[in-house]
Amino acid sequence: MGAGLIRDLGFGAAALVFLLLIPAFGGGAGLNDFLIYVAAYGLLALSLNLLTGYTGLVSFGHAAYFASGAYSFGLLMQSGEVSVPVAFVLSVGFTALMALVIGAICVRLKEIYFAFLTLAFQMMFHSIILTWVSLTGGDQGLMGGIPRPVFWGIDLSGPESFYAFCMVVFVICALILRQIVQSPFGHTLRMIRDNPERAVFLGVNTYWAKLLAFVLAGAIASVGGILLALFASGAYPEFAYWTMSGQAIFMIMLGGSRVFLGPLLGAALLQGLNHYITGWTEHHGLVLGIVIVVAVLGLRRGIADFALDWAQSRRERRDAPADPAPAVSGEKA
Amino acid sequence: MLDIEDLAKSFGGVEAMRGVTLDFPASSLTAIIGPNGAGKTTFFNLISGHIRADRGRVVLNGEDVMGRSSLEIVRRGMARAFQVASIFPDMTMEDSLIAAVTARRGELFTLRRRAPLPAARDRAREILDTLGLSSRAGALSRNLSHGEQKLLDIGLALAVDPKVLLLDEPTAGMGAEERWRMIEKVHALWEGSDLTMIFIEHDMDIVFQIAQQINVLSYGKVLAQGTPEEIKRNQDVIDAYLGKDHHHAVAEDAR
Numbered sequence: 212m213g214a215g216l217i218r219d220l221g222f223g224a225a226a227l228v229f230l231l232l233i234p235a236f237g238g239g240a241g242l243n244d245f246l247i248y249v250a251a252y253g254l255l256a257l258s259l260n261l262l263t264g265y266t267g268l269v270s271f272g273h274a275a276y277f278a279s280g281a282y283s284f285g286l287l288m289q290s291g292e293v294s295v296p297v298a299f300v301l302s303v304g305f306t307a308l309m310a311l312v313i314g315a316i317c318v319r320l321k322e323i324y325f326a327f328l329t330l331a332f333q334m335m336f337h338s339i340i341l342t343w344v345s346l347t348g349g350d351q352g353l354m355g356g357i358p359r360p361v362f363w364g365i366d367l368s369g370p371e372s373f374y375a376f377c378m379v380v381f382v383i384c385a386l387i388l389r390q391i392v393q394s395p396f397g398h399t400l401r402m403i404r405d406n407p408e409r410a411v412f413l414g415v416n417t418y419w420a421k422l423l424a425f426v427l428a429g430a431i432a433s434v435g436g437i438l439l440a441l442f443a444s445g446a447y448p449e450f451a452y453w454t455m456s457g458q459a460i461f462m463i464m465l466g467g468s469r470v471f472l473g474p475l476l477g478a479a480l481l482q483g484l485n486h487y488i489t490g491w492t493e494h495h496g497l498v499l500g501i502v503i504v505v506a507v508l509g510l511r512r513g514i515a516d517f518a519l520d521w522a523q524s525r526r527e528r529r530d531a532p533a534d535p536a537p538a539v540s541g542e543k544a
Numbered sequence: 545m546l547d548i549e550d551l552a553k554s555f556g557g558v559e560a561m562r563g564v565t566l567d568f569p570a571s572s573l574t575a576i577i578g579p580n581g582a583g584k585t586t587f588f589n590l591i592s593g594h595i596r597a598d599r600g601r602v603v604l605n606g607e608d609v610m611g612r613s614s615l616e617i618v619r620r621g622m623a624r625a626f627q628v629a630s631i632f633p634d635m636t637m638e639d640s641l642i643a644a645v646t647a648r649r650g651e652l653f654t655l656r657r658r659a660p661l662p663a664a665r666d667r668a669r670e671i672l673d674t675l676g677l678s679s680r681a682g683a684l685s686r687n688l689s690h691g692e693q694k695l696l697d698i699g700l701a702l703a704v705d706p707k708v709l710l711l712d713e714p715t716a717g718m719g720a721e722e723r724w725r726m727i728e729k730v731h732a733l734w735e736g737s738d739l740t741m742i743f744i745e746h747d748m749d750i751v752f753q754i755a756q757q758i759n760v761l762s763y764g765k766v767l768a769q770g771t772p773e774e775i776k777r778n779q780d781v782i783d784a785y786l787g788k789d790h791h792h793a794v795a796e797d798a799r
Contacts (some may be wrong), residue, residue, distance in 0.1 A: 213657075213658045215658050216658055390655070390656075390658075391655060393658050393659060394654055394655045394656070394657060394658060394659060395643070395646045395651050395652060395653075395654040395655075395657065395659045395660075395661055395664075396652065396653050396654055396655045397659065398635075398639060398642065398643040398646065398659045398660075399643060399646070399647065399652040399653070401632065401634070401635055401639075401643065402632055402635070402640065402643050402644075402647075404634070405631075405632035405633055405634050405635060405640075406630060406631065406632050406633070408630065409626075409630040409631065409632065409700070410647075411614055411615055411618075412592070412594075412614055412618055412623070412624060412630075412701075413618065413623075413644045413647050413648070413700060413703065413704055414615060414618040414619050414647050414648055414704060415615075415647045415652055416615060419653075420652065420653070423653065469634075
């Protein structure tokens, strides 16, 4: 095992211990719920950033895979035929297959065409959910609750064990994503992001690389959807609406795309703002919009990216005090 | 190593390449010269599969690669560097070379290990060393100087382990002194390997100094080919291309 992997695993374990200790040290049910939200949306944003930040593919339809995870998991559990782990694996597998089919068409296209085609497929998925009422409950959502039968001696019906389950799943998925971006494949994706034509002339089959990234991102997003479905004990068409994808993009813009955990920071901030602002005004969209405008115009990048650039330019100034090298400005927004 | 037969391409009504036949023996160092718009870069784009030719044959290492994609042609041993350095701005020099070597080694889809893979890293460092870039290995490519970016572009092409290397104006945009430093590196690279190297160059002094063989293109056709001595004496070349410089030089002398 390399030093990088050990460091990431150590960081993941420490983060998990910290998260699991929060309830014991006076974190109320409200905080637990908030963290479960952040975990679910965090997986949506982190997985989208595999496409946006690491591959240079801005998908406007990423919530389709989030919703696909939620609905397929909910339906499988309501069928009563399968256990939680089996439903989990089948939902992720189904979503990956869906991402494979949609991705096979979308990743042929570039930039805005890619963005709009992913959006079109998401809207298609959304209309299927709305119109196939007998299966999905239409605009009422998947009603009747999602059962949580005991598996492997784990009972998810208690709030503490459910919270712990969500944190464990979240940390494992974040570590998988981290492994992807730090693997040779992750570096192949960076080449495609920076200069796809050059990558081709170095023997990179950019089509297959982008497709694999698309499928992996979709699969991880579906886990976020599963967590949210379990938490909400249902699945709703809003999960698949374009505003959900828009929120994921906001999270990345707010948090930053070039630092691995940037989108998670964005997810936490956006969820935090949502919770806090809805407490004192109905116009929470207005306040959110202002925050984003300030972040975009003021920092011109996500918060984590801003911190990264600040640290880098400071280090460069220290390393080369005599040389007035231009400050690093890796603006990708 | 590389045989081009009757290569032709029209863009709309404009014949950019009008039946070019050229032969590049293994381990040769050939310059392609010609006035602006002669079709030099188009020639590279055609043989590297970037643009599809209308007719002709491109035989690389005994195999006709005409009509194949640039991806397939790269894998058969042809790499290129670009007139405007084509690099990965947000990756460090070392990371981009490692990624390129990893792609060459067929490990570009590896998910279960961490980058850099040791073999790829070693090869990347070798390339950095060859090009004299080791001290800047960790710099972001976007922050490199123009000359360093041009070298990195060549380094990326080397990462492919090519048999044939196409260099589109390796000295483009450089001052006189930097040009010579660059071309010395290119020459040393060729001498230290068995690469078949083809480069486009504007600076006649450079071309006559280092090329074994010179091909002169003009309006999409081969105007002349031969050794530097032969080209210098070729009347067509003097009229069409060197003439201007020649007259210019004469005028300068007269002043």
